[in-house]
Amino acid sequence: MASHPSLRYERKLWRAGLLTVAGLDEAGVGPMAGPVVAAAVIFQPEAFIRGVNDSKQLKAEERERFFGRIQEQALAIGIGMASHGEVDELNIFWATMLASRRAVLSLLRKPDHVLVDGRLIPELKLPQTRIVGGDRKSFCIAAASIIAKVTRDRMMIEYDGQFPGYGFAQHKGYCTPEHFAVLERLGPSPLHRRSFAPVWEAGQRKLF
Numbered sequence: 001m002a003s004h005p006s007l008r009y010e011r012k013l014w015r016a017g018l019l020t021v022a023g024l025d026e027a028g029v030g031p032m033a034g035p036v037v038a039a040a041v042i043f044q045p046e047a048f049i050r051g052v053n054d055s056k057q058l059k060a061e062e063r064e065r066f067f068g069r070i071q072e073q074a075l076a077i078g079i080g081m082a083s084h085g086e087v088d089e090l091n092i093f094w095a096t097m098l099a100s101r102r103a104v105l106s107l108l109r110k111p112d113h114v115l116v117d118g119r120l121i122p123e124l125k126l127p128q129t130r131i132v133g134g135d136r137k138s139f140c141i142a143a144a145s146i147i148a149k150v151t152r153d154r155m156m157i158e159y160d161g162q163f164p165g166y167g168f169a170q171h172k173g174y175c176t177p178e179h180f181a182v183l184e185r186l187g188p189s190p191l192h193r194r195s196f197a198p199v200w201e202a203g204q205r206k207l208f
Contacts, residue, residue: 005053005142007046009131013113014045022078022111023140024104024121027055027148029096031173032183032199033084033166033192034156036096038103039147040078041140042111047073052142054135055149067150070143078106079151088195097121103148117141163189 013021026038049069051062058066071077080102082095090098100121104114113127117134134141153172160169166189171179173191175198183192183202192199 003136005135005137005139007048007139009115009129009134009138010043010045010140013115013129018112018127019045020075020109020112021140022076022104022107022114023117023134023138023142023144024100024114025117025135025141025145025148026096026100026103027145027152028173029092030175031193032175032179032196033168033173033189034159035084035152036082036087036092036099037148037152037155038080038096038099039144039151040076040080040100040103040107040111040114041070041074041144041147042076042107042109043074043140043143048139049073049143052139052146054142055145057136058146060153063146063150063153066143066146070147074143076107076109077147078103078108079147080104080106084191084193087193091195092193097123100124115141117145159191163191166191 010021022040022042024040028036052066055063080099082099087095101124115138116128116130120128120130131138135145156172157169166182188199188203
């Protein structure tokens with residue numbers, strides 16, 4: 001039976017007197033193009049939106065609907081990004097950590113504790129708890145995953161107008177067969193991550 005996000009982790013912190021709890025997640029680690037986008041979300045204790053789940057478990061129209069409801073009900077939302085250039089400069093791991101740190105630091109309320117999906121964020125001077133698969137277990141992390149995913153998808157749709165022909169509005173920069181085909185045909189765009197092997201190889205082939 002599939003599990004759904006709950007307030008289990010949040011309630012443990014609330015009972016300990018830590019009332020300002022942020023959930024943190026990111027989108028865009030795997031794509032060959034575009035930024036990494038992280039989101040941090042804080043709700044009032046016991047706030048809950050039924051149906052909110054890991055963004056990957058939801059259809060695009062469901063994510064859009066929940067995006068609006070989360071914005072209405074959240075006490076604070078922070079967005080952090082690392083550009084494709086920063087991905088190339090730092091590598092994808094450290095760029096993701098940078099985007100995550102920026103998301104938390106952009107919150108208008110300082111959290112007492114941060115619930116993180118996956119790895120703890122280095123250099124973030126706040127208490128953190130790492131929850132493996134947190135976007136499927138913690139409500140505030142699941143909400144953050146939706147905010148990050150919808151924010152990034154909307155950016156990629158805008159980039160589609162700036163870099164026509166690459167299909168960014170459809171595949172959002174992810175490694176789909178269509179994306180590989182157009183990368184092979186047109187070569188990398190300015191939005192592509194040169195440090196990713198398929199992009200680098202496609203660029204090399206275009207030189208000869």
